[in-house]
Amino acid sequence: MNQKSGTLSGAVLCSGAILAKYLIIMPEFIIKHSGNAAWLDTIIKSIIFLISFAIVLKLYKPFAPNSFDSLFIYSTKAGKIFFNYFYAIAFIVYNAGLLRVLVEALGTVMANTAPDEYFALFIISAIFVSALYGVRSTTNLTLVFFPVILVTLTLVIIFLFPYLRTQNIMPIFGKSTNEFIKASALRNYGFMEIILLFFFSHHYPSYKEIKKSGFIIVGVVSLISVIILGVYCLCIPYPASEKFFLPLYQMTRMIKASSFLERLEPLVVFIWTGLILCSMSALTTLSSRLFAFSDNAREKGFVPIVVFLTFFTAMLPDNEISALRFYEILLDYSYILFPVLPIIIVSAARIRTRRKTV
Amino acid sequence: MKRIIPLLLCLSIVLSGCYGIDIDEQSFVIAVGIDKGKSYRIRTTFVFSNPIESGGEEKTSTAAKSTDIVTIEAPSVFSAVRKLNYIKSKKINLTHTKLIVFSRELAKDGIGEFVDGFVSSHDFRPNTYVCISTNSADKFLRSAKPVQESFLEKYYDHIIKKAASDKVNESYLYYLHFNFSEKSSGSLVPLVGTNKNELPKETDLKTIESDDFALNEKAGKILRKAENKAEFSGTAIFKDDKMVSTLGSFYTDIARFIGNEFYPASYTFRIPSTGDFVTVKINQHSPPDISAKLKNNNAHIKIKIPIDLEYVDPLVVDTPKKSKEFTDYITSVLNKKAKILIKKSQEEYQSDIFSLGDYLKRYFIDYKKWEKFNWKEKYKTAKIDVSFKIKYADYEEVNH
Numbered sequence: 063m064n065q066k067s068g069t070l071s072g073a074v075l076c077s078g079a080i081l082a083k084y085l086i087i088m089p090e091f092i093i094k095h096s097g098n099a100a101w102l103d104t105i106i107k108s109i110i111f112l113i114s115f116a117i118v119l120k121l122y123k124p125f126a127p128n129s130f131d132s133l134f135i136y137s138t139k140a141g142k143i144f145f146n147y148f149y150a151i152a153f154i155v156y157n158a159g160l161l162r163v164l165v166e167a168l169g170t171v172m173a174n175t176a177p178d179e180y181f182a183l184f185i186i187s188a189i190f191v192s193a194l195y196g197v198r199s200t201t202n203l204t205l206v207f208f209p210v211i212l213v214t215l216t217l218v219i220i221f222l223f224p225y226l227r228t229q230n231i232m233p234i235f236g237k238s239t240n241e242f243i244k245a246s247a248l249r250n251y252g253f254m255e256i257i258l259l260f261f262f263s264h265h266y267p268s269y270k271e272i273k274k275s276g277f278i279i280v281g282v283v284s285l286i287s288v289i290i291l292g293v294y295c296l297c298i299p300y301p302a303s304e305k306f307f308l309p310l311y312q313m314t315r316m317i318k319a320s321s322f323l324e325r326l327e328p329l330v331v332f333i334w335t336g337l338i339l340c341s342m343s344a345l346t347t348l349s350s351r352l353f354a355f356s357d358n359a360r361e362k363g364f365v366p367i368v369v370f371l372t373f374f375t376a377m378l379p380d381n382e383i384s385a386l387r388f389y390e391i392l393l394d395y396s397y398i399l400f401p402v403l404p405i406i407i408v409s410a411a412r413i414r415t416r417r418k419t420v
Numbered sequence: 421m422k423r424i425i426p427l428l429l430c431l432s433i434v435l436s437g438c439y440g441i442d443i444d445e446q447s448f449v450i451a452v453g454i455d456k457g458k459s460y461r462i463r464t465t466f467v468f469s470n471p472i473e474s475g476g477e478e479k480t481s482t483a484a485k486s487t488d489i490v491t492i493e494a495p496s497v498f499s500a501v502r503k504l505n506y507i508k509s510k511k512i513n514l515t516h517t518k519l520i521v522f523s524r525e526l527a528k529d530g531i532g533e534f535v536d537g538f539v540s541s542h543d544f545r546p547n548t549y550v551c552i553s554t555n556s557a558d559k560f561l562r563s564a565k566p567v568q569e570s571f572l573e574k575y576y577d578h579i580i581k582k583a584a585s586d587k588v589n590e591s592y593l594y595y596l597h598f599n600f601s602e603k604s605s606g607s608l609v610p611l612v613g614t615n616k617n618e619l620p621k622e623t624d625l626k627t628i629e630s631d632d633f634a635l636n637e638k639a640g641k642i643l644r645k646a647e648n649k650a651e652f653s654g655t656a657i658f659k660d661d662k663m664v665s666t667l668g669s670f671y672t673d674i675a676r677f678i679g680n681e682f683y684p685a686s687y688t689f690r691i692p693s694t695g696d697f698v699t700v701k702i703n704q705h706s707p708p709d710i711s712a713k714l715k716n717n718n719a720h721i722k723i724k725i726p727i728d729l730e731y732v733d734p735l736v737v738d739t740p741k742k743s744k745e746f747t748d749y750i751t752s753v754l755n756k757k758a759k760i761l762i763k764k765s766q767e768e769y770q771s772d773i774f775s776l777g778d779y780l781k782r783y784f785i786d787y788k789k790w791e792k793f794n795w796k797e798k799y800k801t802a803k804i805d806v807s808f809k810i811k812y813a814d815y816e817e818v819n820h
Binding site: 312 | 602
């Protein structure tokens with residue numbers, strides 16, 4: 063893989079992993095707190111994302127292109143074990159949350175009577191295969207898949223143009239100014255998948271490439287997430303927008319361009335499933351690696367265990383409502399995985415290196 | 421291991437079964453009519469498409485033969501669907517429903533619970549059309565017997581596209597759902613009905629000299645004779661989720677002008693001074709200019725509607741004086757009718773049927789402040805000016 067494609071493929075993998083949530087459920091959570099100002103909220107969130115990424119990147123610079131888990135070595139042995147297991151378990155739980163959301167979504171839109179396990183087993187087996195092949199295969203798959211998603215999204219947005227009404231985004235601060243400020247500042251929803259960039263940074267030749275890749279991710283994710291939320295707010299007036307489950311799917315169902323283009327929603331289901339499979343496969347591979355302590359030989363052995371744990375954690379919530387609530391709580395605390403812990407780990411590593419040098 | 425995985429993948433594709441149900445094992449509902457029930461709360465009429473008949477040879481594929489109509493009384497639509505399974509051998513599929521008709525009586529009591537239920541159930545598509553029937557929904561659905569279309573669903577699709585529009589007649593299920601959720605704006609829903617199918621036998625001296633300004637026909641009242649008794653004309657007015665009144669065809673067109681949803685149409689008017697009948701084509705090329713301001717917490721809204729006129733027979737208006745006189749007459753009548761409609765919406769219907777409140781939302785910082793402003797109450801006293809600006813083909817242009 064040459065340098066150029068390395069930068070691009072890394073950016074696409076992380077962007078896809080973050081956007082998977084935005085395409086399926088994130089707009090619903092953001093609208094719940096910010097109302098029809100969700101687009102503005104997403105712009106603020108993107109700015110916070112950019113700043114936090116810039117801070118982590120700056121602190122990480124001296125260690126580049128070492129992978130992030132290799133920095134744990136600067137901590138104590140117990141610390142290394144803690145961080146490895148903490149991240150591995152966190153990724154499993156996040157994957158489980160997303161898997162359950164996808165399962166519920168597929169159940170709602172495709173087959174109400176089908177048992178959740180039917181979809182979950184189907185998806186988890188695909189993740190198992192993909193994780194066994196490793197992150198390079200997942201990245202290549204995302205690289206092929208991502209342009210398809212962009213084309214599909216563009217198509218959907220073009221067909222939604224007649225349904226956009228500027229009055230729908232007024233009043234500008236949405237539901238309530240206080241809640242908007244609180245939601246924008248405190249609810250820093252899931253950009254945590256960008257951590258993949260730091261964990262797989264050893265695939266990059268230099269810091270420059272990591273930096274370039276990182277800023278592409280921030281740009282792509284911010285742009286697409288703001289567009290999705292913007293279109294949603296322009297399309298569905300508040301307070302009806304607050305109650306809509308699976309926003310992108312619902313918007314696509316509104317399209318009635320012609321008899322042929324009346325039912326575009328299978329495209330949405332296709333991009334959901336595709337992106338989430340890529341995202342979950344990458345995180346499953348990473349969790350296996352963290353459990354194996356970067357031991358390539360043992361890494362594949364952990365894949366079935368990680369997949370098994372993901373499946374059973376995903377099936378823990380009783381119903382659709384508790385599954386969504388579970389995932390929302392996870393997202394509320396995703397800031398711990400990025401940027402809080404990375405800042406602590408990299409700062410600690412910098413201090414220890416400086417002390418050693420002194 | 422790496423050789424086994426592709427094999428497993430291939431097997432998973434080859435050996436996978438179909439969880440879904442085959443198309444010929446399903447009954448597709450194309451229209452649903454909801455009336456008040458006699459024994460149970462509601463009486464639901466389902467119009468089914470018969471795919472074997474409608475997909476068959478031309479000699480059998482008439483709309484009438486390709487449908488099956490079932491009426492059931494039940495506490496709710498979904499419990500009626502459950503009961504349908506006792507009657508129909510195939511699985512009921514509602515996702516191809518084109519039209520939902522509510523009876524006037526039911527609409528007066530409120531249809532919010534039905535609309536919200538349909539939207540959140542995912543069984544109905546959000547762009548299913550909703551109409552209000554002047555008589556019973558069951559009667560209307562049974563009277564719809566299109567002659568030109570082979571499929572009834574095509575007939576519904578084509579005719580409602582003409583009767584409804586996105587902004588004025590919020591006829592889509594999701595637009596109604598949005599409006600009912602908003603609670604500060606009213607809704608306009610297309611009116612449907614069953615015609616007696618009789619032409620008057622005696623001359624009516626009261627209306628014989630009337631022009632299109634005077635005629636304001638509602639569904640079921642159009643003077644005509646045809647094989648198909650079903651018709652779409654006029655609009656039902658909703659305050660929240662309850663129907664409060666109806667508009668005839670002409671006032672519906674006025675509402676469409678305000679909502680920039682007017683379809684080009686020909687109208688025949690009578691010049692009062694000469695008594696001549698003149699037919700013009702009216703078109704609306706550009707959206708109305710709506711400016712809304714808040715002064716001392718009171719709303720001031722100005723609506724300027726530009727329309728284009730074209731004489732069907734230019735020779736009728738053969739002098740500049742006549743042309744001016746005619747244009748002035750149309751302008752004054754349109755202004756008068758629009759003012760009447762707006763006044764009625766403020767005083768009688770007490771419902772912002774034109775969604776004018778949307779233009780005021782920008783003056784508020786958030787939704788809480790907007791709710792506190794209480795547009796529903798303020799609308800009744802809002803100052804609303806409406807005027808038509810007619811751009812007509814110049815006399816010189818027309819005659820030379």
